[in-house]
Amino acid sequence: MTQSKNISDYSVGCCVPLIKQFEGCRLTTYRCSAGVLTIGYGHTGSDVSEGITISQNDAEKLLIDDLSKFQTELAPLVTVLVTEGQFIALMSFVFNLGIGAFKRSTLRRELNAGNIEAAADEFLKWCNAGGKPVEGLKRRRLAEKELFLS
Structure with a gap:
């Protein structure tokens, strides 16, 4: 049986491979599909401006810092x-969609009610961007659902 823990008891390092797989890394600032200035593995914020270039080590540090922030907000x-697989899936979801989306989601309500299968099914409802299905988001949500159920 898989051990379950509180969200805050996990190391964010276990989330890094999945996040890297789906986010990719760009060492120079760019605008994401939503038009937000971004750098590294999907890092955004007031510290990101046009024309910045960072090192791979900086990108990794930003990712860990961002994941730690999301873990604090998620806990x-x-x-x-939750199991480690559930933790990783939830962190990937929150990293991609933001804490607000999770906070008001049926996924959260079903998870907290102990309805694991119903919660897992909710991942697949978050595959659109700009009102249209996106294949990359579908692959990500399927991976998250699989991890969530593992």
């Missing part, structure tokens, strides 16, 4: 113990 929203 009080999940009232049940």
